[in-house]
Amino acid sequence: MTTIMVLGAGYAGLRVVKKLAHAKTDAHIVLVNQNEYHYESTQLHQVAAGTKEPADVVFDLRKSLPDSVELIIDKVVGIDQDNRKVSLEHHDPLSYDYLVNALGFESETFGIKGAEEYGWPLVDVDTALAARKKLEQTLARYQTSHDPLDLSIVVCGAGFTSIEYLGELVYRLPQLSKRLGFPMDQVKVDCIEASPKILPMFSKDLVDWAVDYLRKRGVNFHTSTPITEVRQDAVVSNDQEFKAHTIIWTTGVRGSHVIADSGYNQKRNRVVVRDDLSVEQHPEEFLVGDVSAVPDPQSGRLYPTTAQISMAQADTAAANVLARMRGQEPQRFTFRSLGTVCSLGPHDGVAEIDRMGTLKLKGKVVSVLKWIVNERSVLELADVRTMLESN
Ligand SMILES: Cc1cc2nc3c(=O)[nH]c(=O)nc-3n(C[C@H](O)[C@H](O)[C@H](O)COP(=O)(O)OP(=O)(O)OC[C@H]3O[C@@H](n4cnc5c(N)ncnc54)[C@H](O)[C@@H]3O)c2cc1C
Known part of the structure; x- marks a missing residue:
């Protein structure tokens, strides 16, 4: 056969x-x-920020596959x-x-010294969970350490994954501040990007809107800033140093x-x-x-x-x-692309929809669109029952 x-x-x-x-x-x-499960890679940033649990983004392969398919784990x-x-x-x-x-x-580390050792990537459920644990433990430690670096977070890269992660992060931080007791006004979030552009796949007006949205929620952007080394407590770009105890590695x-x-x-x-x-x-x-x-x-x-x-x-x-x-x-x-949807936390985002010209969207309507895209993917890959169970 x-x-x-x-x-x-x-x-x-x-x-x-x-x-x-x-x-x-x-x-x-x-x-x-x-693994015995499929995971929705497009939602890993939410697991990493803690706005979704792993159970929300995985489903059992055996349950969703026809009997005619042999599954080898x-x-x-x-x-x-x-x-x-x-x-x-x-x-x-x-x-x-x-x-x-x-x-x-x-x-991808691009061979940058220290990136693999000290950067926390988001590439599967385990790494997303590890990044979440690192973030929460470091923020919680501030209660006893009073070290400002425990409240400093560096996100490396300003492409799609970095921006979606930042959106979830700025949404989650005030909740964590209440739960873990750290001062929100002393939290520092830096985003470091080698190229002059943020979210290169979007048009300028949507990028400006997204950047403004994240800036207002405390994110400092550093573009044209190539990372040359990552250390245990700092991201280095030539003679500049961005000190932090949480370093998220989402450069590509x-x-x-x-x-x-x-x-x-x-x-x-x-x-x-x-x-x-x-x-x-x-x-x-x-x-x-x-x-x-x-x-x-x-x-x-x-x-x-x-x-x-x-x-x-x-x-x-x-x-x-x-x-x-x-x-x-x-x-x-x-x-033929249907368009691109980038979330900024659970309730906002930017999108370009390619249908009879380009339709540009921003704000709350995009979160509805993102929900539809995610659910459609689960529906197509698994079945209706899986979709309902994941809600
Ligand atoms: C945070 C984040 C957000 C994203 N958002 C979007 C988005 O909004 N829209 C979009 O279109 N794309 C998005 N992407 C990109 C998208 O997730 C990837 O392009 C997509 O997952 C690629 O699909 P794939 O099937 O090739 O690989 P994967 O999704 O990586 O699947 C590979 C599978 O192979 C398994 N596997 C790997 N190695 C082995 C091995 N050695 N042996 C056995 N099994 C193995 C893995 O466990 C996994 O199940 C996002 C990515 C990330 C990280």
């Missing part, structure tokens, strides 16, 4: 599996994932492309006829290390795929989501790595696996 193996149960992998199962193929579908450690085998940490190697690799993202992501470990031709653990999302010289193998680098035929640049694009790629990859099995021509990947 033909075996289709899917690696990773994030947005991309889970959607591929659902599409394949729905097509009622005779093939044996195997999903390998390191293990860590992928390598892929042997020529022999079509996947090595796992605890199981024997697995053979496949078709492979869809959706192993997702990891934190790279693909899974399994890509480089397996000897792929890659850059930052991403592989440039062909227009049908298959790998050069391996028509049986597809890469989707944050491990893939897909050129946009219109601009010639690579598409950004987002959940929205990952799910669109999943649809194409699933269709192309089936096409290859049936001896048909695979389809090209095409993508």
